[in-house]
Amino acid sequence: MMISEENIFKHIAKTKNTIVVHPSYQKASEQIEKALRAKIAANVSKNILCLGDPGTGKTTLKNHLKVKYPPMNDSVCIAQPLVCVETPSKPTVKSMAETILVELDDPNFYRGTATQKTNRIKDLFREKKVMMLIVDELQHFVDHCGPSTAKEVSDWLKSLMEDSKVCFVLMGLKRSITLLSINTQLQRRFSQKVYLPPFSITDPESTKIFGGVILQLEQSLATKSPLALTEDLVKRFYFATMGIIDYVTKILITAYEIAMDMGHEGITSETLELAFNEAIWQECKRSKNPFSNTFTWEFLDKPNMPFHDAVERDSMRQTKGGFK
Numbered sequence: 001m002m003i004s005e006e007n008i009f010k011h012i013a014k015t016k017n018t019i020v021v022h023p024s025y026q027k028a029s030e031q032i033e034k035a036l037r038a039k040i041a042a043n044v045s046k047n048i049l050c051l052g053d054p055g056t057g058k059t060t061l062k063n064h065l066k067v068k069y070p071p072m073n074d075s076v077c078i079a080q081p082l083v084c085v086e087t088p089s090k091p092t093v094k095s096m097a098e099t100i101l102v103e104l105d106d107p108n109f110y111r112g113t114a115t116q117k118t119n120r121i122k123d124l125f126r127e128k129k130v131m132m133l134i135v136d137e138l139q140h141f142v143d144h145c146g147p148s149t150a151k152e153v154s155d156w157l158k159s160l161m162e163d164s165k166v167c168f169v170l171m172g173l174k175r176s177i178t179l180l181s182i183n184t185q186l187q188r189r190f191s192q193k194v195y196l197p198p199f200s201i202t203d204p205e206s207t208k209i210f211g212g213v214i215l216q217l218e219q220s221l222a223t224k225s226p227l228a229l230t231e232d233l234v235k236r237f238y239f240a241t242m243g244i245i246d247y248v249t250k251i252l253i254t255a256y257e258i259a260m261d262m263g264h265e266g267i268t269s270e271t272l273e274l275a276f277n278e279a280i281w282q283e284c285k286r287s288k289n290p291f292s293n294t295f296t297w298e299f300l301d302k303p304n305m306p307f308h309d310a311v312e313r314d315s316m317r318q319t320k321g322g323f324k
Contacts, residue, residue: 002260002263003260008256008257008260011220011221011222011256012221012253012256012257014220014221014222015217015220015221015249015252015253015256016249016253018216018217018220018249019060019064020213020216020217020245022199022209022212022213023209024195024196024197025057025061025196027194028050028061028194028195028196029061029064029065031048031192031194032048032050032061032065032132032134032169032194033065035047035048035132035167035169036069036081036082036131036132036167039131039132039166039167040081040131043165045161045165045166045167046167046192047161047167047168047169047170047189047190047192048167048168048169048170048190048192048193048194049169049170049176049177049180049190049192049193049194050169050170050171050172050193050194050195050196051171051172051173051174051176051177051193051194051195051196052173052174052195052196052197053173053174053196053197053198053244054173054244054246055244055245055246055247056196056197056198056244056245056246057196057245058136058171058172058196059136059171061171061196062084062134062136062171063084065082065084065134066082066084066134069081069082071128074129077127077128077129078128079128079129080104080128080129080130081129081130081131081132082130082131082132082134083100083103083104083130083132083133083134084103084133084134084136085099085100085103085133085134085135085136086099086135086136086137087099087135087136087137087138087139087140087141087172088140089140089144090140090144090145091140091141091144091145091149091153092149092152092153093114093118093152093153093156094114094117096153096156096157097114097117097118097121097156098110098117100121100133101117101120101121101124104121104124104125104128104130106120106124108120114156118156118160121160121164122160122163122164125164125166126164130164130166131166131167132166132167132168132169133166133167133168133169134169134171135157135168135169135170135171136171136172137171137172138170138171138172138173138176138179139172139173139175139176140172141153141154141176141179142175142176142178142179147182150179150182151182151183154179154180154182154183154186155183155186157186158183158185158186158189161189168189168190170190197243198242198243198244198245199213199238199243199244199245200238200243201234201235201238201243207231207234207235210234210237210238210243211229211231211234213245213248214227214229214234214237214248214252215227215229217248217249217252218252218267221252221253221256221267223256223259223265223266223267224265224266225264225265225266226266227266227267233269236272236290236291236295237251237290239290239295239297239299239300240276240280240289240290240291240300241280242299242300242301242307247279247280250279250280251272251275251276251279251280252267252275253279254274254275254278254279255267255268255271255272255274255275256271258271258274258275258278259271269291269293272291273289273291273292275291276289276290276291277289280306281300281305281306283304288300288305
């Protein structure tokens with residue numbers, strides 16, 4: 001009996017929403033939550049810098065924490081222990097302040113000078129008993145700000161931290177650390193760093209962890225015929241994703257959709273090969289497809305390959321000192 005389209009969509013949604021608590025994710029989550037608990041219990045402020053490659057789970061972690069620590073009604077007001085925002089694409093003091101005010105439900109977020117908006121943020125932090133602010137997409141400072149603007153906004157963040165006594169967690173791509181290098185005072189306040197790196201297959205333990213992640217995501221699709229995950233297939237997944245969990249999810253979901261359309265009972269090597277072409281690299285030659293039996297076993301990080309841009313972008317930023 002073929003699975004209904006409705007159930008296919010439900011399985012895909014479940015997989016997209018699956019949080020894989022692997023060691024690096026768990027460590028990052030525990031450190032951030034510990035800082036939040038310390039602030040709530042003893043008013044101890046600790047700031048954390050959380051870095052990682054694209055698709056390694058930073059935003060997933062932020063969203064998970066946001067759900068876990070929602071606004072709460074108390075006798076005086078709606079307490080909001082955790083506030084999460086994304087850095088605007090072209091950050092300035094004014095746009096950062098407005099972004100935070102929106103998350104604090106200020107209906108007049110667009111009114112006033114930067115100083116007036118900052119004062120409202122401090123007032124709302126106190127009123128709503130905010131304990132921690134998570135700022136995601138920190139790399140926008142590096143990608144879209146000149147040095148003077150980045151310095152101005154980083155000084156503003158430092159002052160807001162000091163005046164509000166709220167814990168700050170800054171999240172972004174690895175190159176985001178450049179922002180701290182131009183502001184030594186801010187850098188000192190983020191001595192604690194946590195990393196969400198891509199998975200690796202450099203040793204048996206890391207290979208086992210990566211394989212476990214693939215299995216957990218594949219099992220969430222609830223196919224009648226589970227994927228036979230061999231060591232060879234784990235290696236192929238690594239070459240197809242560079243160990244980035246977001247790509248693993250995309251390949252599995254696409255392979256599942258293809259398998260269901262073909263009337264298969266589960267994901268196969270054939271559907272994985274087709275999924276890589278559809279979800280990752282449409283112009284891929286068969287010899288460059290990690291799931292093909294003619295694959296040449298080379299990393300796909302050269303020009304015109306799917307993982308070249310990220311490597312080049314980080315290199316370019318380092319060469320140019322971090323700012324355009």
